[in-house]
Structures are given as structure tokens and as C-alpha cells.
Amino acid sequence: MKSVLVTGASTGIGEACALRLDRLGHRVYAGVRSEQSAHRLRRQGSGRIVPVLLDVTDQAQIDAAAGQVTDGGGGLDGVVNNAGIAKGGPLEYLPLEVWREQLEVNVLGQVAVTKAMLPFIRAARGRIVFIGSISGKVATMLTGPYNASKFAIEAIGESLRSELHPWGIGVSVVEPGAVKTAIWDKGRREADRLERALPEEARKRYARHVVAVRRAIEMQDRHGAHPDKVAAAVEQALFSRRPKTRYLVGTDAQVQSLLVRWLPDRPREAIIRRLAGF
Numbered sequence: 001m002k003s004v005l006v007t008g009a010s011t012g013i014g015e016a017c018a019l020r021l022d023r024l025g026h027r028v029y030a031g032v033r034s035e036q037s038a039h040r041l042r043r044q045g046s047g048r049i050v051p052v053l054l055d056v057t058d059q060a061q062i063d064a065a066a067g068q069v070t071d072g073g074g075g076l077d078g079v080v081n082n083a084g085i086a087k088g089g090p091l092e093y094l095p096l097e098v099w100r101e102q103l104e105v106n107v108l109g110q111v112a113v114t115k116a117m118l119p120f121i122r123a124a125r126g127r128i129v130f131i132g133s134i135s136g137k138v139a140t141m142l143t144g145p146y147n148a149s150k151f152a153i154e155a156i157g158e159s160l161r162s163e164l165h166p167w168g169i170g171v172s173v174v175e176p177g178a179v180k181t182a183i184w185d186k187g188r189r190e191a192d193r194l195e196r197a198l199p200e201e202a203r204k205r206y207a208r209h210v211v212a213v214r215r216a217i218e219m220q221d222r223h224g225a226h227p228d229k230v231a232a233a234v235e236q237a238l239f240s241r242r243p244k245t246r247y248l249v250g251t252d253a254q255v256q257s258l259l260v261r262w263l264p265d266r267p268r269e270a271i272i273r274r275l276a277g278f
Helices: 012-023 035-044 059-071 096-124 144-167 183-197 200-205 207-223 227-239 251-262 265-275
Strands: 003-006 027-032 049-053 078-081 127-131 170-176 246-249
Touching: 003 012, 003 059, 012 027, 012 035, 012 049, 012 227, 027 035, 027 059, 035 049, 049 059, 059 096, 078 096, 078 227, 096 127, 096 144, 127 144, 127 227, 144 170, 170 227, 170 251, 200 207, 227 246, 246 251, 251 265
Parallel strands: 003 027, 003 078, 027 049, 078 127, 127 170, 170 246
Antiparallel strands: none
């Protein structure tokens, strides 16, 4: 039995990872934000799931999670950095507070958790997995903060992999495309909030952009991959004998990755805008 910490396990990809690892017979420290989520995971899983109240922006909660790992025997074979949020809007009207919140959760939160758990990972010669996104390779309009956070995860994963290479600690980044999770409902609410918050001038100026983003949300919600496909890639990153550095998940992620590899910026960006209906 291995022991793995999964952050952001309340819903979506994190929940799928926690439950899949539990079914495989591993102990899962599942980072959640509420007791309600903890109870739901206990009902769905086995006694091997250990819910941990974990806000990745709260150092006290991160330290408490490390304490729970110590109390559980001090063994940790893997960390799955999944917790994240998605913020967006036109850069010229987007308050800096939105950028700070986005980067605090999706970037600094992942770094803080990784730092706290590294002593356990080092002792076990374990693995570190970051849930990135194809949005860490292809940036789309009105999603600058989210794109920036995922581009940062790519850099952090690559840098950390080289740093930890002498000790045989694997670091992988899982790069999903669209995934069928609650994030799309959140995206719709975020688009509604954005339209209400923008001044009239901005609503007129960016009306076509917002329509295209809403269209893209609906399309990705319909055609997104099941979260368990991402969980399967996480399983491979954690336990395969020779883990890949990156795992693309979903046809859309594969296609966009090829566009990045083979096309110059301007034609690639034109195709992405066309796919978004803009």
C-alpha cells in the first residue's frame, strides 16, 4: 500500500484521483475545503481515505496536513497538486486582486504544499505530480490569469524535476484539455459576474469576446473527457516504472499540443480563435 496526498479532492479531477487511488488499495490523504466534502468522500470510498481540511493558501492548514501524515506513520509516496481556481477577463479591466488570487491558489499554493511534503517524498523516493492544463501551452482570450498560472506550473515542474533528479524523485505534469467537471458551471457564473462587473464601455468593447468564451464553455462542457481519464494519467505518473515528464489527456489537448509544436504563433492563434467561434 502506498500513501498519496491529493489536493483539491472535493470535486472533479481531485475527487476522481482520490477515489481511483483508493480503489487501487492505497491510503489517500484527500485535501478538502469542508466537512461536507469530507463526509461525501468517506461515503464513496473506503477507510483508506483520510480527508484533510486543506486550503493551499493557508500555511497553518498545510502544516496541519503534514502533521496528519506524520501521525499516520510519516510515509508519503506521492503528492498530487490539483487544487486550483479559474479566473478571467480582459486584462485592461481586470483588477490586480483577481490576478493575485489566481496565482496565490494555482501557483504559490502548489509550491507551499510541495515544500511541506518534500521531506516525506524524499524519504520514500516518491513522486510529485502537478495537474497542469493544455492552457499551460496555449493561451486563449479572456483567460489570462488562468493561462499564466498553468504556464507557471509547466516551468515549476520542469525546474523541480531537474533539481530532484539526483535523488530519483520523479516530477510529472498532467496536461488535460477540457474535462467534464463543475468548473464549467463555475465558468458560466464567472462570465455572468464578469459582465456585471465590467463598466458599460468594456461590455460594448468586449461583447464579441464574451460571446465566444460562453460558446467555448458550452462546447467544452459537452465534449470534455471524463475526470477518471485524468486520474488514470495520474496513476501512471505516480506508479509506472518510468514515468513520463508530461501526460496529455484528451483529443483536444493532443491537437492543441501539435499546433504549438508545428505552427508559428500567428496562424496557430488564428486557428484557436476560429475554434472559439471568434
